[in-house]
Amino acid sequence: MEIVTNFQKEIGSQRLGHKDAHILRLAIATAITHEIHGKNDLSERLIHQVEQDVGKISCAAEVELKDIQIFGMLSLYFCHTEEELFSWRAIGQACRLALEMGLHRKQSLLDNFKRAEERKLAIQVFWVVYELDRRWSFGTSLSFALHDRDIDTPLPELKAYPYLEGMIAYARLCSRVWEALPPYGSASHAIPKETEDYLEFITSNWLDSIPQELQLRHPRLGLALKCQPRLLHRLRTLIYLRGNYLRTLIHRHHVLSPNNINADMASARLVVDIAQDSIQVLVHLNDTSDIHARQQSVYHYYLLSALAVILLAVCHAPSKFAEASRGPFVSAIDLVKEFSRHGTSSRRLMKTIRGILPFAKSLGLHEEAEVPTNEAETSTSTNLHLYPDTATETTNTWCWNGGNLNMGTDISSMPDIFNIGNGLIDLYDAFGTQSLHPDALTDGLGEQSLSEWEIEEISRHFQGLI
Structure with a gap:
């Protein structure tokens, strides 16, 4: 109930769309895995509703930030159910959507997100996806979806979030270690x-x-x-x-x-x-x-x-x-x-x-x-x-x-x-x-x-x- 209440406060008077509902389902499903200590029928039913919809790639004319959030949250859910391969698949999709939206380019962020709060959220979503991409690649030993050479060097970071800032640096470190390991x-x-x-x-x-x-x-x-x-x-x-x-x-x-x-x-x-x-x-x-x-x-x-x-x-x-x-x-x-x-x-x-x-x-x-x-x-x-x-x-x-x-x-x-x-x-x-x-x-x-x-x-x- 607390999750639902906080979510309602977050969206305010906006109309709840189907993507908002998916985000809510993912949050509840992941929380349930903590309470029941792993995969369970209830969380699986919630995730099934999300997966049925997000798999319809050709139905969406444009990508929204919420699409990336959904795939990122889906990858985290699979982590908590010990399905790292599925986590890697989901975060890979989130990375490709982030590239399509141009979140890896500074000018694109400035052009597409005029309001400071929207731009801040977009930057936060991108860096979370970037870090999770490294995490699941090391977990499965399958390649990254986001490469450092494709990301603008002056891309803004979020100094207000010390943990996320540390994880961004960690993800860059992961890239160096990955390249150094024998092929x-x-x-x-x-x-x-x-x-x-x-x-x-x-x-x-x-x-x-x-x-x-x-x-x-x-x-x-x-x-x-x-x-x-x-x-x-x-x-x-x-x-x-x-x-x-x-x-x-x-x-x-x-x-x-x-x-x-x-x-x-x-x-x-x-x-x-x-x-x-x-x-x-x-x-x-x-x-x-x-x-x-x-x-x-x-x-x-x-x-x-x-x-x-x-x-x-x-x-x-x-x-x-x-x-x-x-x-x-x-x-x-x-x-x-x-x-x-x-x-x-x-x-x-x-x-x-x-x-x-x-x-x-x-x-x-x-x-x-x-x-x-x-x-x-x-x-x-x-x-x-x-x-x-x-x-x-x-x-x-x-x-x-x-x-x-x-x-x-x-x-x-x-x-x-x-x-x-x-x-x-x-x-x-x-x-x-x-x-x-x-x-x-x-x-x-x-x-x-x-x-x-x-x-x-x-x-x-x-x-x-x-």
């Missing part, structure tokens, strides 16, 4: 050292530039408040996790193989420390508020990345990382056990574990640790751009099933979250115990009693989660 087919996933150092420098500067009121009070330093405004708590945590995620992408190649770890142990420890730091922040968020419980899909993205980094490090150098990383890893598993059985994050984890079990069993993983297998289950998009080799099976599946990532609602086909958590612990133990057997070393393979091909296969599966 498809590269023999090596490494970033040149000077590029790596530069990206770390500008990412750290971005984190330092965040306004003081949005800076995270880190639990590691004992500065975190047990009670803080809910909105600030959420924004502070998201900003910090996003910075950690970019740093993970910049440095992750140091844990992708035993040779990489041995070549630069300090950098390998850095990326593992970043992963452990993200887990600590997520655990603190879960312990001190209901934000994580109500919006899990937003945070799973960062949790899966941290888990993958730790498992890679323990797999490739157990004597260096197994003991020190166990505490944070077990804490992360408690968050994994809160995953929705219907969510794509749990399916991605199941698919990864299932792919690694044949190798892990040779390290002593017990047969009963295997999670349920169902060949109908597929994960959401793995890193097509960043790690394209991991996505072939998934991509082909989408082509054949029409992109249906829901995979039905049959309970028997849903992952058992408790077993997934136990499966991850068993994998960790199987990798970690190798450090107790120095006589199992083989030439050129570090501490593993696996072949080089097996090590690469294990790495390939975990890379799809980063």
